[in-house]
Amino acid sequence: MNTWTYIARRTLYVIPVILGVCFLIFVLFNVFSPDPAMIMLGKHATAKQMAELRAELGLDKPFFIQYLDIVKASFTFDFGRSWSTKQEIFQMIKQGAIPSLTVTLPGFLLSTLISIAISLLVAFYRGKMIDKAVVFFCVAGMSISSLAYILFGQWFFAYKLGWFEISGYEEGFPYFIPYIILPVIIWVILSIGPDVRFFRTIILDEVYQDYVRTARSKGLGENHIMFKHVLKNAMVSIITYVIIQLPFLILGALLLESFFSIPGLGAMTLNAINSSDFPVIRAMTVLSAVAYIIFSILTDVLYTVVDPRVRLH
């Protein structure tokens, strides 16, 4: 199948997926979520005012009409305004996406590159002391709560040593840089453990393949084998792992944003959940679903680039 036909066909899948996502969030919101009118009115809520507010929010309409409203908003990307902050949701997402990405993107790129490098190294020295030590530190590192890294990093490196800002964020390049260095370092430390273990397994799977033995028997150097053959063949799994994570980067890093006071989308989403701010929850869920589909199409297309034997159906 032609790549473009494949992309067009997969893009059409967005329609049933969005319909399904809308149905799911609509059901979840109506069954499990507390009454937003009550949350907004707080301790002074009266039955009458709650009924009035529910009518104003459109929550007194028949379920089918409410569902259609959600579907319409999701397909037009016109998410309206937040019930809680009265802000335009599109603006909120625009404002929050960049601060989130300034932390998650460099963190993700650095951790991925470092993890792949370490994984190649330990695969090269498989079974030896360095391999065992790396695996030990990865497991040990993963056993410690992410909160501990954040609390210690902030207290020791930012407060005690004064190397970084304790918290905060300034918009615009390069003003945000002093504020993101420590969160990025913590992101990298948090990601290296699981990433190295995953990449190491993938690379080790390749190292024991027949073609590697053949390459060795042909007298090729270890570096050549690792970078030219093993890494290239491991790339399909690595790309899947990496690209599928990309859409979630935009959603931000909840704890890091919260502790370092970065005005990203992670904190915004949590806030929306806590205040039953349905329009914001809906917008974030639909955008995540769409981003997930786009990136999975991208992954499939990239397979054909990395491995010409792969055919799209």
Next chain:
Amino acid sequence: MKKYLVLPLVLVMAIVASCTKKQVTNEKVLNVSVPQKVKGMDPIFASDRYSNNEVAKIYEGLLEYHYLKRPYTLVPNLAQDLPKVSDDGLTYTFTIRQGVFFHNDAAFTGGTGRELVAEDFVYSLKRLADPKLQGLGWWLIDGKIMGLNEWREKYANADKVSYDEKIEGIQALDKYTLQFKLTKPFPQFLYALAMPFTFAVAKEVVEHYGPEFINHPVGTGPFVLPKFEQTNRIVYTKNPTFRKKTFPCEASEEFKAEGLTADCGKQLPLLDKIVVEILIEDQPRWLNFLKGNIDYVGVPKDNFSSAIPDSKNLSEDLKKNGVGLLISPSLDVTYTAFNHDLDLFKNVKLRRALSLAYDVSQSNKLFYNDTALPAQSVVPPGIAGYMESYKNPYRSYGEAENIEKAKKLLAEAGYPDGKGLPEITYDCPAGTVSRQVGEFFKKQMEQIGVNTKVVQNSWPELQNKINKRSVMMYGIAWGADYPDAENFLQLLYGPNKAPGANGSGYNNPEFNSLFVKAAIMQDSPERTALYEKLNRIAAEEVPWIYGVHRQSFVLKHAWLKNYIATDFDAGQEQFLNIDVEKKAELSKKL
């Protein structure tokens, strides 16, 4: 070669960026932090304390609390004087202060702010009542102003609301005279006029910005903010056209003794700029305070014992750095409510038994570092209706004889040693401390043979359960909206049953009729006597198991002047001052 240059370049830029930020200026800048997102800058939606405070930097109301007087005293702000109140207590006539101007903004002709007039308050109050806007402060004036509810209902289902229609209860008699007519006497109405929900907005600004008005605050207040954005930092600057308003010279003795009148007569505001950082977590807030990046901070629970080791005095380390401690009682009450819809809790002996089994001293030690005041009833100290020497007879401080009394009452209630009692669920909010409070409650009840189960809920879930009456007992607290016992006693007034403020559903005809009588009386010894009577009923009938009245512990740096801990801090920043030289000197030590 280029790729080798990228990393050093980024590092250099980072260093440059961080260096440029540390420039020292002679500006008087107040640095504060708030623990949650600010919802926006529209007074009618400022329902939480933090949004309330932000709105009050920009907007002003007819009245305000005197900054240096206790008990809390209302004084005129945008009103020239306190209102003339008719003999029947129904008509309030205000004269608006002349020469007050809105901030300059593109919404006004020529971009220059126009003068505030009485009509602005008529418009602002109508906005609060507008059914299309659903302002969150509607409860404050609901049913209280003549013709306003009818106006709201008339337009509830209409496409557009007419602001031109006259309402009998709110009228501008002339440019500077404003009159309110109430449906029934309601002396607490004046407190409503000191709350940000009723602050003055300009019609042309609201119409110019439409839905974006929430992000374009234009008031008459001491600070300006050209545009509000949902980021984690809000920067206000001094209003260059602020009217003549000076720092108060009169003060309560306690404040005079602390030298808080040193800025007497100085033009307000005293600050050039305010930087508000939104710091949701305790640790960064605390570390920023220790570094001097924040001028004052409420002491986080985890840092309490290191900062205030004996629960009264500051640690030597903090004292050395010039940090000061302010301890002040809060107008609040914590309590465990019974669901009075359940037949089980209609049994007063059972309620009294459970109350006597609960050791409030131990709870104070465990959860409030022994700093709170055990509550005897619903009204907190500091307002009329609180009875200083009154001791609730169904209150326990861990005495063994109270456990015996509780067991006896439990038997009299029909449940000897808890036999025949179903398992009682105790609902509380999520979080470690709430869970600990719940476990403590469970342990206390076990002493008399009562089985309880602790159920944690997210805050909205708990509210939902209370409103749907699907709780048995639940732990919660109430903070004052205004300094009047009515605001606490209404929590037990039957017709206020959930989803109103009376979550427990307590309904006592005697209490209800006394409350109705007291609520419409002007402040007087007779009203205080009624409040005390109600407070006593609330103690002896045990509609709740009372907890404590909490105290606030605030630390401040020595360079921050005129700061006092208050329950009503909206607009406080205009009175604060920064000693720039002292800050430069002390900051070096931090």
